[in-house]
Amino acid sequence: MKQLDRTRTLVCLSGGQDSVTCLMEACLTGGAAQTYAVAFNYGQRHAVELACAQKAAEILGIAGYYALELPALQQIGDSALLTGADLNERKDGLPASFVPGRNIILLAQAAALAYKLNCGSLVAGVSETDYSGYPDCREYTIKFLEAALNAGMETDLQIVTPLMHKTKAETWAMAYRYRLPPFDRAERQYGVELIREHTHTCYRGDRTLRQDWGYGCGQCPACLLRQRGYAEFSARGGLQ
Numbered sequence: 001m002k003q004l005d006r007t008r009t010l011v012c013l014s015g016g017q018d019s020v021t022c023l024m025e026a027c028l029t030g031g032a033a034q035t036y037a038v039a040f041n042y043g044q045r046h047a048v049e050l051a052c053a054q055k056a057a058e059i060l061g062i063a064g065y066y067a068l069e070l071p072a073l074q075q076i077g078d079s080a081l082l083t084g085a086d087l088n089e090r091k092d093g094l095p096a097s098f099v100p101g102r103n104i105i106l107l108a109q110a111a112a113l114a115y116k117l118n119c120g121s122l123v124a125g126v127s128e129t130d131y132s133g134y135p136d137c138r139e140y141t142i143k144f145l146e147a148a149l150n151a152g153m154e155t156d157l158q159i160v161t162p163l164m165h166k167t168k169a170e171t172w173a174m175a176y177r178y179r180l181p182p183f184d185r186a187e188r189q190y191g192v193e194l195i196r197e198h199t200h201t202c203y204r205g206d207r208t209l210r211q212d213w214g215y216g217c218g219q220c221p222a223c224l225l226r227q228r229g230y231a232e233f234s235a236r237g238g239l240q
C-alpha cells in the first residue's frame with residue numbers, strides 16, 4: 001500500500017464559490033506550500049469559471065495548479081450545462097444542469113493526480129445541504145468512491161468534503177474568516193472579497209452584473225442559491 005502524505009492536499013477547483021472556499025480552507029489549515037489545485041475543462045458553457053479557478057490559485061500562491069482537459073463529458077453531452085438547453089427545467093427528477101457521472105469522473109482523475117503528487121488528502125467542495133440536488137454530491141456517493149479509488153490504487157487517500165453539511169450562508173461565513181497572505185489586511189471581509197471578485201457560479205456566465213454577492217445574472221438556479229445564502233449570511237450579522 002502506498003502511504004500518501006496527509007499534510008499535502010489537492011483541491012478540486014471549479015472556480016465557483018464552494019471550491020474556492022475549500023482552497024482557502026486548505027491554505028489556512030495546511031499552508032499554501034502544501035496545497036495543490038486541479039481544474040477540469042470539460043466543455044462548460046463558460047470559460048470564465050476556469051479563469052476564476054486559475055486566478056484564485058494564483059492569488060493564494062499555492063504550490064501547483066493543474067488544468068486538465070476532459071473533452072469526453074462534452075462528447076457525451078447529456079446536460080443543459082453543456083448543450084445550452086433551459087437550465088430551469090428538470091429531467092428525471094434531477095435539474096437539467098446535471099452532468100451524469102461528472103463528479104465521479106473528475107474525482108477519479110483528481111485521485112490519480114493526488115497519487116502522483118503524493119497528496120493524501122483530496123478536497124471536494126460538494127455539499128448535500130443547500131445543493132442543486134445532484135446525487136454525486138451526496139456523502140454516500142463520495143464514501144463509496146473513496147473506497148473504490150483506494151482499492152484500485154492501493155492507497156489510503158482521504159476524500160475530504162468540508163462543505164458537506166454546510167449551508168450556503170455558512171460557506172459565506174467560512175470565507176469571512178480568511179485573512180490569508182496577501183489577504184492579511186485589517187479588513188476582515190477579505191476572504192469574502194476574494195469570493196465576490198474571483199469566483200463564478202452563474203450558469204449563464206454573466207460577468208456584467210455585479211451583485212453584492214458577486215457576478216451573475218441573479219436568475220438562474222446557481223445564482224439564486226448563492227444569492228439566498230448571502231442574504232441569510234448578511235441577515236445574521238454578515239460582515240459586521
Ligand SMILES: [Zn+2]
Nearest residue numbers: 202217220223
Ligand atoms: Zn446566473
